[in-house]
Amino acid sequence: MTVSADDSLHDSGRPAPTARLFAALRLLRATAAGRIVGLALLVAVLALLSVYPLSMLLYGSLHSTPPGMAGTFNLDGYRDILTRENSITLVNTVGISLAKTVPSLALAVLLAWILARTDTPCRGALEVLVTLPFFIPPILTAMAWGMLGNPQVGLLNQLYQAITGSSAAPINVYSYGGVVWHMMQYSVPFLFLLIVDAFRAMDPSLEEAARMCGASRLRTFRTITLQLMLPALTGGAILSFIRGIENFESPLFFGAPAGIHVITTDIYDSINQRSPPQYQYATAVSFVIMALLFLIVLVQWRLLRGRSFATVSGKGYSPGIVRLGPWRWVTFAVCMLFFIVTVVLPVGQLLIGSFFKFFGFYQWDMLTFEHYEAVFGSSEFWRGFGNTMLLGLIGASATMVLGGLVAYISVRTKWRGRSLIDAMAWLPWMMPGIVLGVGFLWGFALLPRAIPIYGTIWALLLAYISLGTPLSVRVMSSAYAQLSFDIEECSRVHGASWLTTMWRIVIALSWPSFVVGWVLVFFGIMRELSASVLLYSIGSEVLSVVLLKLWVNGNAEQVSVIGLMMMVMVILFRWVQLGFTRRHLGTL
Amino acid sequence: MMTTLKAALVACLAGLALPAHAQDWQAVVDAAKKEGKVVIYDMALGAPYFLAVLKSFETKYGISVESLDLRASELAERIRTEQSAGRHLGDVEMITTTMIEEQRNNGDFVERLPAIPNAANLRPPFKATDYSVPAYVQPMGILVNTRLVKESEIPTSWNDLTDPRWQGRILSDDVRPLGSGNTMFAILEHQMGGDFNARLAGQKPVFSRDMRNDARRVARGEYAIYVPQIFAFASDLKGLPVKLVVPKEGAPYAEMDLAMLKNAPHPNAARLFIQHFLEADSQLLYANAWMPPVVTGVVERANRDAQPFASARLIGPARLAERPAMMALAKKLYP
CATH class of the missing domain: 1.10.3720.10 (MetI-like)
Incomplete structure (x- = not known):
C-alpha cells in the first residue's frame, strides 16, 4: 500500500x-x-x-x-387509486419486479465473483462485454427481441423448428416471461457494475481465516463473502427492484400485447392517453408508490444499522484469486453464454440491420x-x-x-x-x-x-x-x-x-x-x-x-x-x- | 437624399397599384420580416415534409423558424405550463383539432386568429374556426402483408376485417387509450354501425403501442393485417411486402390545426407562417407523403403513387365530446 x-x-x-x-x-x-x-x-x-x-x-x-x-x-386522485383493478396492477408490478430482481442479483453475484475473484481466462475483456446490454437503448433491444422471439416468425422459434422438426413455437417474448427477460438484460449488468468492485476491494484474509477454521469454500462464500457484501448487495438490489417497479419500456412493448398492465403504463396512460390528462391521479399514484418504496429503503437501513462491513483496512492486500483449475473454462463458458444471449443475439440483429434498408429484410x-x-x-x-x-x-x-x-x-x-x-x-x-x-x-x-x-x-x-x-x-x-x-x-x-x-x-x-x-x-x-x-x-x-x-x-x-x-x-x-x-x- | 425620395415614390406607386387587402397583407409581411423569427410548437418530431415547409418559408421570407417538437400530450402540457407561468415563448402551435378544443375549454391559451388569406382556399370538409385553421390530416387505412394475404382476399371494406379468416391475425394499435386506435374506433362506431366494433373485437386483434414498429412486424409476417395504418407512415415502407388499402367506406382521420398562441412574441411572423403553410406548394409536400391536402388545387399535382391516398375519401373526424363514451365502450369490448 x-x-x-x-x-x-x-x-x-x-x-x-x-x-x-x-x-x-x-x-x-x-x-x-x-x-x-x-x-x-x-x-x-x-x-x-x-x-x-x-x-x-x-x-x-x-x-x-x-x-x-x-x-x-x-383527495380525488388518491381516492381513485383504491380500486380492485389497481390492486391487481400493483401485484403485477411488484411480482414482475421481484421476478426479475432475484435472478438478476444471483446472476450478477455469480458473474462478479467469476470476474473479480477467479482466474477465469479473458476476465478483462469479459468484464467489459457482459455489461454492454445496460448501455443499449431499451427500445432497440425490444425491437431486436421482438424479431428474435415472436411466436409467429421469430428467428429463435424458426431455429427450434428447423432443428426439431416440430411446429411448436416455445419462445414468446410477448408474455410475462418476455417482460421479465427484457428487464433482466438491464438489471444484471447494472447490479454487476454496482457490486463487482465490492468483490474486488475485499481483504481476503477474512475468507482465509474462515477457511483455516475449517469452513468449506461454499460456506465461506455464504457466511463471509456475501455477508460483507451486504451493503452493496442490498443497496444494489433495492435500486434494481425500484427500477423494476418504474420500468416502462419492457411492459409497454412486451406486456401490452399480452394484456399485462403495470403501474407505469397506467401512469403513462393517465397522462398521455386520457382526455384531459389526469395529472392528479398520476401524481397521486406516484406518491403512493414512493411511500411503499421508501418503506423498503427503511428496512435496508434497519438491516445494516450498527453493523460493520469494513473490508479495506490499513493492511496491504491484493484481492484473493481463487484458482479454479479446469473449472475455469466452465466459468468462462458461463460468461460467454451470458454475453452471447444478451449481447450477440440482439446487437447482432441491430448491427446487421443497420446495413440494410429495413430491419429484418436482408x-x-x-x-x-x-x-x-x-x-x-x-x-x-x-x-x-x-x-x-x-x-x-x-x-x-x-x-x-x-x-x-x-x-x-x-x-x-x-x-x-x-x-x-x-x-x-x-x-x-x-x-x-x-x-x-x-x-x-x-x-x-x-x-x-x-x-x-x-x-x-x-x-x-x-x-x-x-x-x-x-x-x-x-x-x-x-x-x-x-x-x-x-x-x-x-x-x-x-x-x-x-x-x-x-x-x-x-x-x-x-x-x-x-x-x-x-x-x-x-x-x-x-x-x-x-x-x-x-x-x-x-x-x-x-x-x-x-x-x-x-x-x-x-x-x-x-x-x-x-x-x-x-x-x-x-x-x-x-x-x-x-x-x-x-x-x-x-x-x- | 434623392435615392430616399425615389424609393418613397416607388413605394407609393406600388401601393397605388395594389388592392387594399394586398397592401394590408404586405404590411404583415414587412412586420414579420422585421420580427425576424417565428417559434413553432409542433408534434411533427422532425418529419421530413414538415422540415421542407419550414425551409421553404425561411428561403422565401428570410425569417428564421425555430421548431420545438414534442409528442401531443407533452406539447399541450408544456404550452399550458408556460402560459400559466407567464412565459410566452411560442408563436404558433400545430396540434390536433381536439387538443385545441380542449385548450379552449380549460384555459385561455390560444389567440383569436387574425385573417389568413389562404384560408379561403380550404376545400371541404375543412373549415377554419375563429381560433384555428386546418394544417394537414392523418388518414388511416388497412395495411396488409402481400405474402400472407392473397390478392383476392385483400380487404376492401372495414367490414372485411370481421371475416373469420382474419381471427387472431390482426395487429392493432390499442383502441382503449387515447390515440390513433381510439380515433379509428370512434369514427367507425358511427360509420359502420353499432355492432361493427363488437364484431371486430370478436376477431381478437392483438394490441400494440408502437405504430412504426407494428407496421414492420406485419411486413415481416408476424401478422397479416395492421390497423389503423397512418397513410404517411406507409409511404416510408416502399420496397416491403405490404400494401396500404383505403377501404371503400373511406379513411378515418385525425386533423392537425394551426393556432396562434396567446401573447405570441412574433405575431406577424406567426400569421405569415400559417399563410405559408396553406400555400399550394407547402400542401403539395404533404400530398406527396400520401396525406390529403387541406386546400384546393393540390391533389391533381401530387405524384402518381401518392394520388390514390391524397385523394382518399375521408370519414370523421372524432369529436372531443364523445371521447369519454368511446373510451368506455372500447374498454367494455376489450376488457
Missing part, C-alpha cells in the same frame, strides 16, 4: 483558487458553525434538486388542476450505408451529441461529487441531520421518471424570472443531477462502508489534517467506485428521455430527443446506428475505467 499517513498536501505549487477552496473547506470543517453551514448548503442544494420538483408534484396530487390553474384542493438489393450517412451527416445529431456530451461530462462529475459528499456524511460521520440528507437524495429515485419529468417542468417554469433556468440547457443539467444523485449516493455509500475507520484514525494520529485524510485515504480508496458511478451516471444521462423531452429547448436538443424523433419518424435503422455508436463509446469508457481500476488496485 503506497498511501502513507505521513504524506501531506503541502504542495507549494497548488494554484490559488484550489488553495482558497481548501481553506474554505478547512474553515467549514474546523468549526461547528462551519459544519452547520456546510450541511445547510447541502440541504439547500438537495432541496432544489429533489424536494422542490416533488413538492410541485405533491401539489398536483392534492389539487384538482395542475399548478398555475384555478381549482380546488381535494436482401442484397437492400444493402446500404444510407443510415450511417444520414446519421453522421445530420447537423441535428451532432448538435444533440455535443449537448449530451457536455451535459454528461459536467452532470456525471457534479452528480458524483454531490453523491460522494452525501454518502460521506451519511456513512462516515455521526452528524445530526445525516439521515435527512440521505433521504432527500433518495427521493428522485422513487418517483417514476415520467412523472418526475413533469415535476421538473412545473418547478422550473414557475421559478421567478430572476432565476434564469427554464428554457436553458441548465434546466436539463439540474434534472440530470437530481436523477443521478440517488445512484451516486448508493455507489459511494457502499464504497465508504467497506473502508475501515482505523485507517482514517491512523492518518489523523500521524498528524494528517482532515483534508489530507480525505484526499489521501477516503477519496483515494473509493476512487474505483467513483469511476464506476461516473460511468453509470454518464450513460444514464445519455439515455434519459422523460425529463429531457419536457425540458429541452430549441438549440439544447439532447441525444435521447434526437433518438425519439428518429424513432417516431420510422428511422429505426438510424436509431440503431446511434445505439451502436453508444456501445463503442461504452467499450472505450469501460476499457479506460478498468485500466484505471487495475492500475489503482496495483498500487494498494
Whole structure:
C-alpha cells in the first residue's frame, strides 16, 4: 500500500483558487458553525434538486388542476387509486419486479465473483462485454427481441423448428416471461457494475481465516463473502427492484400485447392517453408508490444499522484469486453464454440491420450505408451529441461529487441531520421518471424570472443531477462502508489534517467506485428521455430527443446506428475505467 | 437624399397599384420580416415534409423558424405550463383539432386568429374556426402483408376485417387509450354501425403501442393485417411486402390545426407562417407523403403513387365530446 499517513498536501505549487477552496473547506470543517453551514448548503442544494420538483408534484396530487390553474384542493386522485383493478396492477408490478430482481442479483453475484475473484481466462475483456446490454437503448433491444422471439416468425422459434422438426413455437417474448427477460438484460449488468468492485476491494484474509477454521469454500462464500457484501448487495438490489417497479419500456412493448398492465403504463396512460390528462391521479399514484418504496429503503437501513462491513483496512492486500483449475473454462463458458444471449443475439440483429434498408429484410438489393450517412451527416445529431456530451461530462462529475459528499456524511460521520440528507437524495429515485419529468417542468417554469433556468440547457443539467444523485449516493455509500475507520484514525494520529485524510485515504480508496458511478451516471444521462423531452429547448436538443424523433419518424435503422455508436463509446469508457481500476488496485 | 425620395415614390406607386387587402397583407409581411423569427410548437418530431415547409418559408421570407417538437400530450402540457407561468415563448402551435378544443375549454391559451388569406382556399370538409385553421390530416387505412394475404382476399371494406379468416391475425394499435386506435374506433362506431366494433373485437386483434414498429412486424409476417395504418407512415415502407388499402367506406382521420398562441412574441411572423403553410406548394409536400391536402388545387399535382391516398375519401373526424363514451365502450369490448 503506497498511501502513507505521513504524506501531506503541502504542495507549494497548488494554484490559488484550489488553495482558497481548501481553506474554505478547512474553515467549514474546523468549526461547528462551519459544519452547520456546510450541511445547510447541502440541504439547500438537495432541496432544489429533489424536494422542490416533488413538492410541485405533491401539489398536483392534492389539487384538482395542475399548478398555475384555478381549482380546488381535494383527495380525488388518491381516492381513485383504491380500486380492485389497481390492486391487481400493483401485484403485477411488484411480482414482475421481484421476478426479475432475484435472478438478476444471483446472476450478477455469480458473474462478479467469476470476474473479480477467479482466474477465469479473458476476465478483462469479459468484464467489459457482459455489461454492454445496460448501455443499449431499451427500445432497440425490444425491437431486436421482438424479431428474435415472436411466436409467429421469430428467428429463435424458426431455429427450434428447423432443428426439431416440430411446429411448436416455445419462445414468446410477448408474455410475462418476455417482460421479465427484457428487464433482466438491464438489471444484471447494472447490479454487476454496482457490486463487482465490492468483490474486488475485499481483504481476503477474512475468507482465509474462515477457511483455516475449517469452513468449506461454499460456506465461506455464504457466511463471509456475501455477508460483507451486504451493503452493496442490498443497496444494489433495492435500486434494481425500484427500477423494476418504474420500468416502462419492457411492459409497454412486451406486456401490452399480452394484456399485462403495470403501474407505469397506467401512469403513462393517465397522462398521455386520457382526455384531459389526469395529472392528479398520476401524481397521486406516484406518491403512493414512493411511500411503499421508501418503506423498503427503511428496512435496508434497519438491516445494516450498527453493523460493520469494513473490508479495506490499513493492511496491504491484493484481492484473493481463487484458482479454479479446469473449472475455469466452465466459468468462462458461463460468461460467454451470458454475453452471447444478451449481447450477440440482439446487437447482432441491430448491427446487421443497420446495413440494410429495413430491419429484418436482408436482401442484397437492400444493402446500404444510407443510415450511417444520414446519421453522421445530420447537423441535428451532432448538435444533440455535443449537448449530451457536455451535459454528461459536467452532470456525471457534479452528480458524483454531490453523491460522494452525501454518502460521506451519511456513512462516515455521526452528524445530526445525516439521515435527512440521505433521504432527500433518495427521493428522485422513487418517483417514476415520467412523472418526475413533469415535476421538473412545473418547478422550473414557475421559478421567478430572476432565476434564469427554464428554457436553458441548465434546466436539463439540474434534472440530470437530481436523477443521478440517488445512484451516486448508493455507489459511494457502499464504497465508504467497506473502508475501515482505523485507517482514517491512523492518518489523523500521524498528524494528517482532515483534508489530507480525505484526499489521501477516503477519496483515494473509493476512487474505483467513483469511476464506476461516473460511468453509470454518464450513460444514464445519455439515455434519459422523460425529463429531457419536457425540458429541452430549441438549440439544447439532447441525444435521447434526437433518438425519439428518429424513432417516431420510422428511422429505426438510424436509431440503431446511434445505439451502436453508444456501445463503442461504452467499450472505450469501460476499457479506460478498468485500466484505471487495475492500475489503482496495483498500487494498494 | 434623392435615392430616399425615389424609393418613397416607388413605394407609393406600388401601393397605388395594389388592392387594399394586398397592401394590408404586405404590411404583415414587412412586420414579420422585421420580427425576424417565428417559434413553432409542433408534434411533427422532425418529419421530413414538415422540415421542407419550414425551409421553404425561411428561403422565401428570410425569417428564421425555430421548431420545438414534442409528442401531443407533452406539447399541450408544456404550452399550458408556460402560459400559466407567464412565459410566452411560442408563436404558433400545430396540434390536433381536439387538443385545441380542449385548450379552449380549460384555459385561455390560444389567440383569436387574425385573417389568413389562404384560408379561403380550404376545400371541404375543412373549415377554419375563429381560433384555428386546418394544417394537414392523418388518414388511416388497412395495411396488409402481400405474402400472407392473397390478392383476392385483400380487404376492401372495414367490414372485411370481421371475416373469420382474419381471427387472431390482426395487429392493432390499442383502441382503449387515447390515440390513433381510439380515433379509428370512434369514427367507425358511427360509420359502420353499432355492432361493427363488437364484431371486430370478436376477431381478437392483438394490441400494440408502437405504430412504426407494428407496421414492420406485419411486413415481416408476424401478422397479416395492421390497423389503423397512418397513410404517411406507409409511404416510408416502399420496397416491403405490404400494401396500404383505403377501404371503400373511406379513411378515418385525425386533423392537425394551426393556432396562434396567446401573447405570441412574433405575431406577424406567426400569421405569415400559417399563410405559408396553406400555400399550394407547402400542401403539395404533404400530398406527396400520401396525406390529403387541406386546400384546393393540390391533389391533381401530387405524384402518381401518392394520388390514390391524397385523394382518399375521408370519414370523421372524432369529436372531443364523445371521447369519454368511446373510451368506455372500447374498454367494455376489450376488457
